Amino acid sequence: MEGPLAAAFSAAMPAGRPVNVSRRGMFAAAGAGLFLGLAIPGRAPRAQGAPPGAALRHAGKVTAYLRIAPDGKIHLQNPFVEGGQGIDSAVAQIVAEELDAPPADFIVTCAPPGEDFRVMQGGNARFTGGSFSVRSSFAHFRTLGAAARAMLIEAAAERLALPAASLSTEPGRVIHTESGRAIPYGELAMAAAALTPPDNPPLRDPTTYRFIGRPLPRFDVRAKSTGKITYAIDVKVDGMLLAAVVHAPRAGAQPAAVTNEAALRAMPGVHSVHRLPGAVAVVADTWWRAKTAVAQAQIAWQALQGPVMDADFTAETMLGRLKAAAGTHGNTAEEAGDAAVALTTAARVIEAEYDAPYLAHAQMEPPSATARFNADGTLDVWVPNQAPDFFQASAARAAGIEAAKIRIHSPPLGGFFGRHFAYGAANAHPQAILLAKATSRPVKVIWSREEEFARDAYRPLSYATFRAGLDASGDIVAFQAAGYGEGPITRHFGAARLGNPPIDGSIMEGLTGKPYRFATKRVEFIPVPHPPGVNLGFWRSVGHSMNDFFFESFLDEVAAATGRDPYEMRLALVAHSERHKALLNAVAGLSGGWRRGPYDAPDGTRRARGVAMASPFGSEVATIAEVSVSDGEVMVHDLWVAIDPGRVVNPRTIEEQVQSAAAIGLSSALFEEIGFERGEVTTRNFDTYRVLRRDRMPRVRVAIIESGAPMGGVGEPGTPGVPPAVANAVFALTGQRLRSMPFGRTRLSGA
Amino acid sequence: MLELNVNGTVHRVEVEPDTPLLWVLREQLGLTGTKYGCGVAQCGACTVLVDGQATRSCSFPVEAAVGQPITTIEAIETHPVGAKVVEAWVTAQAPQCGYCQSGQVMAATALLATTPKPTPEDVQAAMTNICRCGTYNAVAHAITLAGEQL
Numbered sequence A: 001m002e003g004p005l006a007a008a009f010s011a012a013m014p015a016g017r018p019v020n021v022s023r024r025g026m027f028a029a030a031g032a033g034l035f036l037g038l039a040i041p042g043r044a045p046r047a048q049g050a051p052p053g054a055a056l057r058h059a060g061k062v063t064a065y066l067r068i069a070p071d072g073k074i075h076l077q078n079p080f081v082e083g084g085q086g087i088d089s090a091v092a093q094i095v096a097e098e099l100d101a102p103p104a105d106f107i108v109t110c111a112p113p114g115e116d117f118r119v120m121q122g123g124n125a126r127f128t129g130g131s132f133s134v135r136s137s138f139a140h141f142r143t144l145g146a147a148a149r150a151m152l153i154e155a156a157a158e159r160l161a162l163p164a165a166s167l168s169t170e171p172g173r174v175i176h177t178e179s180g181r182a183i184p185y186g187e188l189a190m191a192a193a194a195l196t197p198p199d200n201p202p203l204r205d206p207t208t209y210r211f212i213g214r215p216l217p218r219f220d221v222r223a224k225s226t227g228k229i230t231y232a233i234d235v236k237v238d239g240m241l242l243a244a245v246v247h248a249p250r251a252g253a254q255p256a257a258v259t260n261e262a263a264l265r266a267m268p269g270v271h272s273v274h275r276l277p278g279a280v281a282v283v284a285d286t287w288w289r290a291k292t293a294v295a296q297a298q299i300a301w302q303a304l305q306g307p308v309m310d311a312d313f314t315a316e317t318m319l320g321r322l323k324a325a326a327g328t329h330g331n332t333a334e335e336a337g338d339a340a341v342a343l344t345t346a347a348r349v350i351e352a353e354y355d356a357p358y359l360a361h362a363q364m365e366p367p368s369a370t371a372r373f374n375a376d377g378t379l380d381v382w383v384p385n386q387a388p389d390f391f392q393a394s395a396a397r398a399a400g401i402e403a404a405k406i407r408i409h410s411p412p413l414g415g416f417f418g419r420h421f422a423y424g425a426a427n428a429h430p431q432a433i434l435l436a437k438a439t440s441r442p443v444k445v446i447w448s449r450e451e452e453f454a455r456d457a458y459r460p461l462s463y464a465t466f467r468a469g470l471d472a473s474g475d476i477v478a479f480q481a482a483g484y485g486e487g488p489i490t491r492h493f494g495a496a497r498l499g500n501p502p503i504d505g506s507i508m509e510g511l512t513g514k515p516y517r518f519a520t521k522r523v524e525f526i527p528v529p530h531p532p533g534v535n536l537g538f539w540r541s542v543g544h545s546m547n548d549f550f551f552e553s554f555l556d557e558v559a560a561a562t563g564r565d566p567y568e569m570r571l572a573l574v575a576h577s578e579r580h581k582a583l584l585n586a587v588a589g590l591s592g593g594w595r596r597g598p599y600d601a602p603d604g605t606r607r608a609r610g611v612a613m614a615s616p617f618g619s620e621v622a623t624i625a626e627v628s629v630s631d632g633e634v635m636v637h638d639l640w641v642a643i644d645p646g647r648v649v650n651p652r653t654i655e656e657q658v659q660s661a662a663a664i665g666l667s668s669a670l671f672e673e674i675g676f677e678r679g680e681v682t683t684r685n686f687d688t689y690r691v692l693r694r695d696r697m698p699r700v701r702v703a704i705i706e707s708g709a710p711m712g713g714v715g716e717p718g719t720p721g722v723p724p725a726v727a728n729a730v731f732a733l734t735g736q737r738l739r740s741m742p743f744g745r746t747r748l749s750g751a
Numbered sequence B: 001m002l003e004l005n006v007n008g009t010v011h012r013v014e015v016e017p018d019t020p021l022l023w024v025l026r027e028q029l030g031l032t033g034t035k036y037g038c039g040v041a042q043c044g045a046c047t048v049l050v051d052g053q054a055t056r057s058c059s060f061p062v063e064a065a066v067g068q069p070i071t072t073i074e075a076i077e078t079h080p081v082g083a084k085v086v087e088a089w090v091t092a093q094a095p096q097c098g099y100c101q102s103g104q105v106m107a108a109t110a111l112l113a114t115t116p117k118p119t120p121e122d123v124q125a126a127m128t129n130i131c132r133c134g135t136y137n138a139v140a141h142a143i144t145l146a147g148e149q150l
């Protein structure tokens, strides 16, 4: 697995510890007669055909992952967390294929922290993000399923006193074809659990797949259509109190006193009032009463401490700082030939600068966390999270107890898009832990939507500069790009983890990794810090979310300046790559053939199309947008997206993820922007932080190309192509070049 | 003490009369299928039926709901139109993270109960719920499927 994100997480994984409060306890409590979770000495099967050293460290730990109940239900612990991307169903689909079991028999939950579930980066990392889940665990789960199947066959062989080789399986049971005897897995599970997992279990021939590659339904759709999913915000613990918080208007200020504390305590249902780092909390018998009281708290804020926000900070201030760094020498992220020399000989130079704002995740479920200290000295924490081990470590710091004494429960997420990593002050669980300690009761903290918008970890405001040197015939002989700023990798993992030379991939990806071949090229990173009081986070498609807009728009500028068609120019620039040519052809075909426009649509509007490419997270994407302009605003009618994720586990899920990713990409292109005034966030709810609604949702058509390349991600790649495809279409229609997101800030001339 | 008729059952709740209906449902009655998203009538995650009308319960004081039948997502499958809506939602596989979907299902039920064959404009006017997962097209498809069954 490649990528700056995975590398950063892998290097930062908390040390693996023996876990006292084990998953085994939880599993044992769940029912009898099963894989009991015996500690089977771990062995590490190799992925078939994988190079030496590519050991699947945890694929032999069948009993840590799987429990087959007597009723045949297959309980699977998933290292990844479900948040709408279909990962529970996808993982079950993979295991079901090799285990030979009906996918519908699976019940999937998010696994607790622990060494056994670090399936990424050679078995050393675990997080849900970077569109890594399926591709990083595909071989692991195939092998695990195959090992479990072999153990069930072995158990049946012992029971029937027959050679294992004479037995086979059909979905959910072991069969002896000769005699017609069959034993359901549920009856064999206990005996199978006591066996040693085989080293290299035979894997199914991919040409005989019945589940992998099929558009199987996701499991949880009915529960989600009837309100039956328990998200973190819905967790109920006996005896719990509810807490509402207000954070300091400007990050860094600390509450010196709550001057009307007695009056607050006298309000209905109020239990107590607390000063927390950078916030005040009211604890009450219900959240609404806590919220009502905390809204009336009169707080003396003083003593700036911790991550501090500048008093005069605005987004424009930050953009000014990035622009001021333009032209300084940066760290080389990519280089081919000598672009500086080639530039001096160019017949013509084209230059442009681009920027994109701070973005909120705006997932629909506001953050919450529930903490309960137990009589035996352990602590339970229910918290939306994409990386349980990191949350266990940070909960340990907040609670002042060993990580091994903390159980992290990871409920399904009401959307995430990068929101739920361990982001320091952007997390609610340290508050819940402090309040549970202070009150000696279980406490659930819920952040109001306003608190969430004010304390999210934002997609960084970003800036890039470009320069293209052209020869007399208009070909690009020199290409220079520079990305500026600080990304969530620098902020949360430290500059020391950026490598040598230091490159923050979360700021640079999308300026780097493009498929185009230029005669000479230099891409550089210029570090510029954001204020500590602005938290920075991973936002759906991370660096690609702004950089593909920057890069693909600039490429369009070059095409326009040289009188070339932007689609044909891209085809020429990827002439060396069959994969990318096929992708461009596919998206053109999907849209009924490339046509730039402008042209008149049957409804009387004047329309045009734009195209863009992106190479995010191991997948390749090409996007075409069709737009018109109405009342100075862009209207996007259609998006056509061709995605090549190499290999496919569930085409239906991929299509849905591309729809979703395209929607958020368009949302960011048109509307989204976090505002600051005097260091305070001004966009505190959906009335001022505008997101895409139904009225602006275009049709989205998706073509999936299974090229057979190594498997890429599917959750995020649909996002970054949308803003540039739209901007390029706007240019084709109006001649106006959009160089700043969101586009809603710019009045477009009619066309 | 207020009396509320929720999903056909009368409940007595001890609560400040200006408490939003949403929080009475979630906290006093334990009906957490109805979701909090924004608290200011922007997102629709909290939509319930009050006397058959789609209502954003985060911005609806509980005292105003007294004496009116309230239907929440927990009873949706006993609602003749709601049951059809749920089936269509499952067929279309509309939800992604699911968090907005209780509200979407309730809004669609209210729409289809009065307008079984809605035009795109009808859907536009009735379905203003925010979905951050961008399921708008799948939801529109599900509404069409449900309408075909009515």
Ligand code: FES
Pocket: B035, B036, B037, B038, B039, B040, B041, B042, B043, B044, B045, B046, B047, B056, B057, B058, B059
């Ligand atoms: S929570 Fe009621 S409309 Fe958003």
Ligand code: FES
Pocket: A084, A364, A414, A415, B095, B096, B097, B098, B099, B100, B101, B130, B131, B132, B133, B134, B135
């Ligand atoms: S399904 Fe996630 S917000 Fe709508």
